[in-house]
Amino acid sequence: MASTRSDFGSVWSLYLWIGVGVAAVVLGAVAFTLVRYRARPGRTVSKVAERNVLEITVASLILAIVALLVFRTFHTEAKEDDSSRPDAVRIDVDAFQWGWKFTYPGQGVTVIGNSNREPNFAVPAGRPISFALTSSDVIHAMWIPGQRFKRDAIPGRVNYFDLEFDEDGREQGLCSEFCGLRHSNMHFGVWVLSNESYERWLAAHQ
Amino acid sequence: MSGGPRGGGGPLLAWACLLLALGTMLAIWSEGSDSAALFLVGAVPLLLTSAWNRARPARGGPRLLARVSVPVVVIAIGAGLAAIGFTAGLWLGLIGGEIVLFGLVWLGREVALERRAVGR
Amino acid sequence: MAGGAPVIVDPERGAEERGAALERGVAWLAATDHKKTAAKVGVASLFFFLLSGLLALTMRAELAQPGLQFVSDHTYDELFTMHGSGMIYLFLTPAALGLGLYLVPLQVGAAEIAAPRLALFGFWLYLCGGIAMYSGFLTNNGAGSDTWTATIPLSNSSGTPGVGMDLWVIGVGLAVFGSLAIAVTILLTILRLRAPGMTMLRLPVFTWTMLATTFMVVASFPVLVVAMGLLLAERHLGGVFTGSTGSVVYQHLFWFYGHPVVYVMFFPFVGAVAESVATFSRKRFFGYRALIVSLLFFTALSMAVWGHHMFITGAVKNQYYSLTSTMLAVPAGIEYLDLIGTMVGGAIVFRAPMLFALGFITQFLIGGLTGIIVASPPLDYHVNGSYFVVAHFHYTLFAGSLFGLLAGFHYWWPKATGAMLRERLSKASFWVLVLGANLTFFPMFFLGYDGMPRRVADYEPKFGDLNLLSSIGAGVIALGILMVLVNMVISLRRRVPAGNDPWGAQTLEWWTSSPPPRDNFTSLPEITSYAPLLDRREREEEAAAGGGGRAAEVPA
DSSP states (O other), rough: OHHHHHHHHHHHHHHHHHHHHHHHHHHHHHHHHHTTTBOOTTTTEEEOOOOOHHHHHHHHHHHHHHHHHHHHHHHHHHHOOOOOOOEEEEEEEEEEEEEEEEEEEETTTEEEEEBOOOEEEETTSEEEEEEEESSSSOOOOEGGGTTTEEEOOTTTOOEEEEEEEOOSSSEEEEOOOOOOTTTGGOOEEEEEOOHHHHHHHHHHOO | OOOOOOOHHHHHHHHHHHHHHHHHHHHHHHHHOOOOOHHHHHHHHHHHHHHHHHHHHOSSSOOOSSSSSSSHHHHHHHHHHHHHHHHOHHHHHHHHHHHHHHHHHHHHHHHHHHHHTTOO | TTTTTTOOOOOOOHHHHSHHHHHHHHHHHHHHOOOHHHHHHHHHHHHHHHHHHHHHHHHHHHHSSOOOOSOOOOHHHHHHHHHHHIIIIIIHHHHHHHHHHHHHHHHOOOOOOOSSSHHHHHHHHHHHHHHHHHHHGGOOOOOOOOOTTOOOTTTTTTTTTSSHHHHHHHHHHHHHHHHHHHHHHHHHHHHHOOOTTTOOOGSSHHHHHHHHHHHHHHHHHHHHHHHHHHHHHHHHHHOOOOOTTTHHHHHHHHHHHOOOOOHHHHHHHHHHHHHEEEEEHHOOOSOOHHHHHHHHHHHHHHHHOGGGGGGGTTTSSSHHHHHHHHHHHHHHHHHHHHHHHHHHTTTTTOOOOHHHHHHHHHHHHHHHHHHHHTHHHHHHHTTBBBBHHHHHHHIIIIIIHHHHHHHHHHHHHHHHHHHHHHHHHHHHHHHHHHHHHHHHHHHHHHHHHTTSSSSOOOOOOGGHHHHHHHHHHHHHHHHHHHHHHHHHHHHHSSSOBSSTTTOOOOOOTTTTTTOOOOTTTOOOOOOSOOOOOOOHHHHHHHHHHSOOOOOSEEEO
């Protein structure tokens, strides 16, 4: 499974360039029209008030672009929403006002922290990580910008999703759903480690 | 077709049908999610309006209109106070309710007086 | 009665109402004339706009630099809550409906709105709601502080305690109910009070956009009122939004209203832009029937996209909402085609309303295209809850709708007041606002993409530069708004009379005097299309020229 970051990147490029293209066409048409059809002495005004063939053509063209975008989106979303890898590392995440608790079920490891002390949890690089995300109180959201991914943490509900971290280092995470007073201070960190470092980290935190 | 008192409901009905179609699509696609029922909730007031519009055509011709209607303002302010009473306390709710009732009676009299003045 | 104005029977109470100033004040506050009610809506919505705008300036002052300089975290929460709530519930929605309340009877040739008492009632309910919401600032825990959406469970009595939040909930319910009442009168007017000859297919473009708007209002606003009632019950009694699905149920109820409302704040202004573009291109609006079809599809679709606000909950059928949301591009594209088509072949005159209309057309495009981006769940998974979304909706609502509102304002102000605005000041304010809007909101796309969340008083130092740029832009916006206000004052103080039709326009409101008399019309021209005055001019020109020829000569 490729990472969400690369999945995002290819869809983003498609949307962005089509958007830029549409904007260029529309703005170009407007600019041309303003110059070409400026009021000038003696200018005669056309009385053409409808061209239904043109309307249908344009609507069909846009519909075709919509279809392209939607199919591409559905394809990538199916990948991102899939969370059924059996060999994944499992981490349970519990969001609360105003911090995070990360539990590795079966490993006896728990990391917890809040606005006073940012929690950091570790993952091995290149392996799928299966998250089970919930909240203890209000709705929060777990956002890791480097992964181009977030999910709501909803009380009474568990959201499952898989992520794959490629490069060693530290990724910043934060809460992105307004959750009260210390919403802006609800950060966490992800240590992306090699397999051996990750095993050592686990052992150290048991 | 002149701008008649009965006409005009076509777009409304068409729109309500679009709403129901979109709701049916969601109901099927989401395998019966309750949220699709919201489309029904949305369509109902429109269909009622359409039915009322057809059942009671606009009377055409001179309309009876007031220039000023103070009781309407009174009713609105009373309703506002009564609503705020939900947090401020029963006392405000009761005061607001009384003002609304007072305003309704006043409005009734105002409308009755108007009709009598015009001979209806 | 063909061609004549309907006679109004009105029991003579004027003598008692005239005289004492108190009675005159009462008469103004309780007047049922739709033009006066609409003026009251306009004044109130302007007041709430300025108030909510001040909150935004305070926020931008705080955000200009990393760290907390001016306000506490909780105060900041109140600021962004009341800024968003004020702008949506108390400014742009009432303003959109108020514009229709003023214009629709005039555009359809009616003497008065349907159910004028109901419209007056709606205004006062909305005003009470706004006062209730803002008076939360005077309470112990401050004003409402859980965003304009008040998501459960944070919005219950333990998540956001205090009377201020209660007042917010009640105020929102009142304001939205009042707006609903006004919309109903507009809908009934279009259905029942059109002048003879004014068929549905001769309604002006603005009236069609208002009709479509009232459909959305009638379908969705009641649900919000119910949601607020349930939220109030949750806060005081508990047990309403329970279990693992309670918070999701609330979101469904809220967003079923919460998405259509942004289109309520859009379509009337598209209509205003369409009228301006047609008038200042000296051509009738292009693609009228295509526009009607696209309006109906656009507004119906807009009722079916609300789940895109819930993509990251994992609790809705993302694919359905992604499809409906992306499909919005089709009717939107038709509307753009028709706007451009109106200008093509025309003789474009760059008066102030036209500038604002062009500002709407170009700037809304950015908002709309970024909307297509967030309609894709994989993309939304990154940018939801970030400043990217803040940029998107400020481009649609500020750089888009507000510019459309200003187009309508500059276009119809002479009609409503009988006085012209100052053209050079209008144009200058336009350019200032363009600079301000783009300086403020464009950097936010980058901030969001790079990881800055929304609804935060403080942020990582790396976001400092763009935030400073944005805050400077906010100051420029304030200047532009000030220029508009000054323009209004000068226009009224040193009046330049407008006359019936200062622009050479096309629709019925320009037939009557400026401002119109109490009963709107003393006579009506023949209604032969959605541009009756243009038809008349063309017939006169053809008669003068001896008939023949397809094109019309345009005065320089």
